[in-house]
Amino acid sequence: MIESKLSIVDLTKRYAAGLDPAVDRLNMEVEEGHLVALLGPSGCGKTTTLRMVAGLMDPTAGSIVVDGKEITHTPVNKRGMGMVFQSYALFPHMNVEQNVGFGLQMRQVSKSEQQKRVASALDMVQLGHLAKRQPKELSGGQQQRIALARALVVEPTLLLLDEPLSNLDAKLRETMRTEIRSIQQRTRATTLFVTHDQDEALDMADRIAVMNGGLIEQFGSPTEVYERPRTRFVANFIGQANFLKARVVAEMGSAADGEIHYKVDVEGLGQFGAVGAPGMAGSTRELVIRPHRLRVGTEHGATDAIPGIIERISYTGDALSVGVRVADRTLNAQLLTSSGKLPRLGDAAYLSWDAQDAYLLPEAPESSAS
Amino acid sequence: MIESKLSIVDLTKRYAAGLDPAVDRLNMEVEEGHLVALLGPSGCGKTTTLRMVAGLMDPTAGSIVVDGKEITHTPVNKRGMGMVFQSYALFPHMNVEQNVGFGLQMRQVSKSEQQKRVASALDMVQLGHLAKRQPKELSGGQQQRIALARALVVEPTLLLLDEPLSNLDAKLRETMRTEIRSIQQRTRATTLFVTHDQDEALDMADRIAVMNGGLIEQFGSPTEVYERPRTRFVANFIGQANFLKARVVAEMGSAADGEIHYKVDVEGLGQFGAVGAPGMAGSTRELVIRPHRLRVGTEHGATDAIPGIIERISYTGDALSVGVRVADRTLNAQLLTSSGKLPRLGDAAYLSWDAQDAYLLPEAPESSAS
């Protein structure tokens, strides 16, 4: 096993005695050089976790280990981490250069060395020409890069980013994503990145920790969490999903990556192929199918296609989202607008999918789930 | 021609003598029952237009006609419009019921009639059970629906919405979109809807007015503005686009909807098919191709496929966005993750597209455009 850069062990934070813990026995191992996204809905404890790692907040229990050394109780100014705040938190009374140099000053780096490192950090974020500006004279994106430079110039053991992109507009956000990712890859700085935006996490992260209610629901690569969600929450939070309650009728053979091919029975719709972890036969599970993995045919082609009626169409430029009514439920499907003839409301539609696109959640379904 | 519900004629607003006009000779015809989105970047004059229609602001010039009657100078309280403000503007000192009933009171509707209509308006937004609540005791989405109910209960001649969704988080925003759209369709209220979110406009509107710098750049159905942008600005603002400067070599015959099939020559890449308005032969134009209309092949299949190298991949759940380097530029393409084998960085890729997916902008290219 690879030696982790950062280990978080049973980290817990309870803000006040009576309250539920904001972070509840959280465990995580982060490899050197990785960018890990903490992803989850508002209030799930992402910021709390990050602040404990930074040392801005004492954990109620648990420990934080960096490079094999426990730092749970090291004061914040001794941890040598770099952090970029959501609001950037540039010092408004210092110019760009002074902002970036602040951390080096605190480390009593010599003047000339300071200058050199500040200059190279500014070059890295391509803002060398703005060294003398005041923060308020910069655009949002530029401020963001300065904050990044300020965090990186001290060569932090860990780089912590708290929703650094949520203040930006859509276009700039996309640019900054690419930028942060490429700077991170150049510096190989191990990074924790808080976000509540799925796309951001999928796009940028090496690993994603999907959090919910103070717990990590799943920790894995973007593809893993997207394609093989461990819980209904994860499936739902990361992209859209159709859920179907299904009884696993029989094993049909093994699929890739140690998964098993099953035959499942969906109430009212019939029997279909699906994949899932071993040992599910006989149980009732939830089947997850992403809307764009649903094939929408206009003719009754495949034998196991489900007949339905197009109930809703919405057009979002790159794709057409359709709601197809089958039996007592509506399934969402997504079509590329280039895929031939466009359907219209009320058209008959035939839904089908590949077995490996229908995934059985390891989690047992709630009784109320449809 | 259909009689318009709302006609805006040469509407102009200049905030102060020296300034450029915020809205500059704007013209628009809105059909009864339509939901029209005013879409454009920040500061393009959307709010200004809406406020003039509402009567909250006097136009500098031009006129506004509703149901054939000019109302340019009718005071706001005599126009009988309904408006939903970005921050909802619920009266904080009245409860939900009183808020919704306010407009009816102003119209001296009888008490019993008021009660009936308030109740049915609240039912329509499915918040009948919250009638006695204070606005501050409601969630953002609920407040929004109350604001909508308040505007709709007076059966307004026009419903005006100023970025009603921009305060909401992503999930709620999507729910509210559907909700507003369905309420609007049920009531058949002619609606003007201000937004700067392309998806929102494409998803909800019957017609989109894409605004820029006080002018309407294009007015048309979602499909029209997306598929057949009139200007580079529109193409770029609505969804992503690849632009290629192309010389139109020859007409190849007529395509659907009165368009012409052309053969075009893209510098350094070769000759391809494209469509556009008649009479372009011989000129230089810009070719717009949406990323998901680019086919990315792994083998040199089609004769006119352009060879390139995969330079960037990013994964956003439903789709894979790849940057393909061809000659001296990078083209963006989007692949569904289900479409077979996934490409890797550095792979060779062969780009091609259908002629009807490459659209020649009617606008002449700027000399600087690549």
Next chain:
Amino acid sequence: MTTLKEPLQRPRLGAAEGELEQATTKRNRRTYLALLLPGLLGLVVSFVFPLAYMVRMSFNKGAPDGVIEETFTLDTYIQPLTDPYYWRVTLDTFQMGVTVGVLCVIVSYPVALFLARSTSKWRGLLIAIAIAPLLTSAVVRTYGWMVILGTNGLVNSTLADWGLIDTPLKLTNNMTGVTIGLVEIFMPYAILAMISGFGRLSPQLEEAAGSLGASKFKVFTRVTLPLSLPGILTAFLLVFVLSISTFITPRLLGGGSVQVLATEIYDQTTGLLNWPFAAALSVILLVLFGLIIAVYQRLTKKIGG
């Protein structure tokens, strides 16, 4: 209309993220105590001690001509509380406070509304002008009113010149003069209190009411006024409190016939040298104050929310 985009209430930056130090650890407790202590000490010396000493003094016995007998008696309280004269003075004080408060609110409201709404680039200057008088001592402004309201003052001589009056109006040396002076003197306070109390009032709400069919008058009575009520109430309380505790203006403009608790306290101290009695009157004034503020705050909470 950039104001449209401003959220109605500015969120407390940082606090929501749990930035506040929990003063649970020893080190933190030491820090905040060290920070607080000098200020607390200063206030105890300059505020708590004098008040406490005054309360103690009010239980002493005051003989004529300034002799103080150290004892513990309630006489100093029994006298004012049983004497109808002091009841009248208290009532007059109260009445003056209410009158000044109401009038001050009435004349300040339009100015405050104007300033709260104004988007003009002169707004800063106009606000500065509105509160500049605050920074000029009340003595000077009272002096100005003496010139304006006197028998041969600006008002009377102007009215006489226009032939509107034969005999000068009696505008000074009575409650009228004191009221006019106090209303003006406390206007800046009222304006400031109102502007900051207009938090929930936004032009957008008025526009919303307009778009729902409300006429200008209805917009005012149904939206503007109810929403500015908290500001109005705060301003009223402030002016009330200030006007019943002032004595300079009643002295200078009252001509000896305006007797309120504050002038009574002043007379008892400097004229009659009855310190314990003055102290007792002060305590009574304080208690009155406390009661009114308590009642009022309960009231405001109900209305303001």
Next chain:
Amino acid sequence: GCGGGSGSAGTSNSSATSGEINLIAYAGVWQDQYNAAVIEPFKAKYPDIKINYSSKRSSAEMLSALQGQKNDPATDVAIMDNSVSTTGNTQGLFDKIDESAVPNLANVPEKFQDKSGFGPVVMLDAVGLLYDTATFPKAPESWDVLWDPAYAGRINVNAPPSLLGLSLTAITSKMEGEDYTQSIDKAVAKLKEMAPGVQTFAPNPDEYQNVITGQTVLGLGQNARGQFYSDQSNKKMGVTFPKEGTVYQINTVNLVKDAPNKAAAETFINYALSPEAQTAFAKALFYAPSVTNAELPAEVKDRVVPTDGSLNIVPLDVQFLSSARDKWTDTWKRQIITK
């Protein structure tokens, strides 16, 4: 007999001709004139003595200040109304005057000396009627004019505890034929009739300016200041003693008990009783001298209050007044002053 206790304050660097004196006395025009007529010449004569003048609006305020310093006096000399200084004497705030240190005391007639040897009278004045010379080309002869409805609303009267108000009470009592030491009921009834016509019971800036600026046409005032302001205003205002009589206003000069600079203080008191100081101040502010050897020019002598018995004086007993002041003040407030 206890004149030897001067060392207690410990400021021994003061002698009869050097050091400093802390004087407490009236403010305003009195201060200006006293400074010019007495203090400056004194300083010229004794260049090593510095005088710190602390001014008060009224004798009561002086008393209050002295009471405050009782245990550690910071004042040496006080010039104040004799009704108040008597209170001070009984409260033990003042010291007796040693005739050997203040030789000029000998020139003060018996009637102006304190019977127990405390501070003597230093100047005299009396209550007068102020009038606007435009309205009254001839000075009014009787206090009755205050009740004349023709002038209602244009009268200023200083209510007690001001000495002017106390004096008016005594005068009215006498006019109504009652003994004010027994009862003032009739006076109160009479004054109540006057009250509605009174423009102000606490004239501001003061009683004289009120008449001069035309705010009122009649007022109660001190003769001395009235004379002074009459000149200042080019005779826009006059002051007169009505025939029913008036009340003296007498100022005494007092040595504070345990005064820190007793020796210098005695030098000053001696100077204050000197003929040159008395004459100079009479010329400056029209106070009548209290010493027998002060010679006044005729035009000044005419305008200061006569001390030779030629004026009808309502005696106001000082001891009585100090006990009645609070009561009369209260009576005015409760019964006479109306809104």
Next chain:
Amino acid sequence: MSEARLFKPRFNPAKPAFGILVFLLYLFLLAPLLIVFVVSFASNQYLSFPPEGFTFKWYEMLPEESTFMNGMRISLIVAVIVTVIVLALGVPAALALDRFEFKAKAAVQSFFLSPLLIPSIVLALGMVLLFGPLKLTNTYAGIIIGHIAITIPFVIRTTLMSLATTDTSCEAAARILGANSWTVFRRVTLPIIQPGVIAGGVIAFIVSFDEAVISLFVAESGLPTLPVQVLRYVENSADAAVAALSVILILISLAVVVIVERVMGLRKALR
């Protein structure tokens, strides 16, 4: 061509009427100051109206009027010292109130602001009673202590206001970058809240400089401050020297207000 179609906005009678009302109210508010201004140039010997002529004599009188000059000196000394002390006491307290969480916080905060709600005559009486026996009456110490109580709330308030509107993440950022608590305060917090601190200081200065009641009670005879002198002058004389003095004070105050409004916005400061 669009210019040809420009038209004037409709005439709205409500707007000018409201404007006139506001103008009249401003006139009322400023009336005493305006009149003082006029009177200060009037040659009338005594306070009266209308002015009889134009003169500078009242201004020329001022430098000679030793009571004013003396009062000005005392007031300045007091105000400067009060400002310094009150900033030293108030800023740390505000910091503790804003940046720390502790039990009695709300109570402590209202305690710090409570002197504003106590009638100043009551406070003044208490002070003179207490300071008499302690020999603090008529001393600088006495007035200064007296003024601390009434100025501290302003400093706390303005400082709290600017603390509340600053993003604490700047401080967190500095700490992460390796700064200790003192460095954070000196290099980050203080510079950021500087406008509030300055505004608080200026207000404390003006309040102390203009304060009449406490000064009157505590130090009338020994160290009469300018407002006390002015009060006395107004009570004793009817000439316009005080008007001239007031005009000068008004102009100074106005300049200060405009500057402070520029720096941070007095509205927030004086709430």
